[in-house]
């Protein structure tokens with residue numbers, strides 16, 4: 001049992017996790033984002049960064065262990081006693097109870113360390129937390145975290161090796177773009193060189209690496225450069241995963257100003273597909289897996305293992321580009337309103353009819369579709 005700090009408030013859960021960690025235990029080691037300057041991101045705006053005391057994170061682990069032990073033994077009790085135990089557990093710590101229930105369903109397989117940059121805490125503290133977590137739950141198979149190239153740059157290779165040995169299996173890094181002009185414009189806090197050096201450092205430590213690419217970030221002006229430089233950065237790193245997150249621009253984001261004052265021109269869905277095609281064509285000499293696991297991406301089929309699936313992935317992008325104007329509108333609206341989940345769905349006549357009605361009702365046409373799509377994507 002760990003002695004928590006006097007300010008311990010119970011099990012904490014942060015606001016986000018990657019989609020691939022939907023069934024993971026969420027363990028919060030720090031709060032919010034230590035950088036918090038990216039102009040395309042509003043997730044942690046006005047929320048100060050802080051690091052949780054290691055003993056409080058370990059107290060969370062204890063809380064969880066207590067809940068799980070109780071839940072594992074609950075089947076032997078009568079229905080009435082079960083209800084009583086559940087109510088008591090819930091009252092003791094509702095977050096820990098919910099987390100224990102969710103995690104139990106996935107057999108305690110994976111853990112995601114929150115929030116935006118878990119490697120920003122002291123390496124010795126991270127190692128202490130990882131070792132304690134694994135000692136309490138030896139069945140864990142995967143522990144992952146978000147970090148940034150900026151933070152990884154400051155960690156020694158030796159410390160990163162120790163963090164990997166203590167159990168951190170995968171790090172998610174938001175590269176967003178490999179183009180220095182784009183990175184500078186969006187205040188990413190890292191250059192092409194930082195991304196490549198940090199990505200290589202993670203891989204050298206034997207930790208799996210997931211790099212995120214944000215097509216659309218350079219606007220129409222930097223579309224080509226962003227696609228090419230990002231591909232060159234990926235080629236230099238060879239990450240295990242390349243994850244696609246298409247840019248969405250909420251009105252309040254700082255980047256929105258660039259579109260209002262005309263410094264940047266917003267990319268259309270079609271531009272983004274073209275950007276991805278250029279990106280894909282430039283990827284070479286790597287065996288990364290491309291993953292499109294976010295609903296903001298227009299083409300969910302843009303997924304596969306390099307190099308063998310390259311042609312298949314290119315064909316999925318070309319499929320959209322070859323549709324006529326009306327078909328493109330149907331597909332875009334279908335995707336953005338959650339009616340179409342795959343290119344196969346597009347051929348469903350009933351769905352097509354439904355979306356065509358929507359197009360007629362709202363007087364959507366090739367001249368205003370881009371505006372409509374932007375509005376639909378703003379809500380995310």
Ligand code: SF4
Pocket residue numbers: 033034035036037038041042043044116148174
């Ligand atoms: S580092 Fe990540 S969480 Fe922090 S501001 Fe940038 S995109 Fe947002």
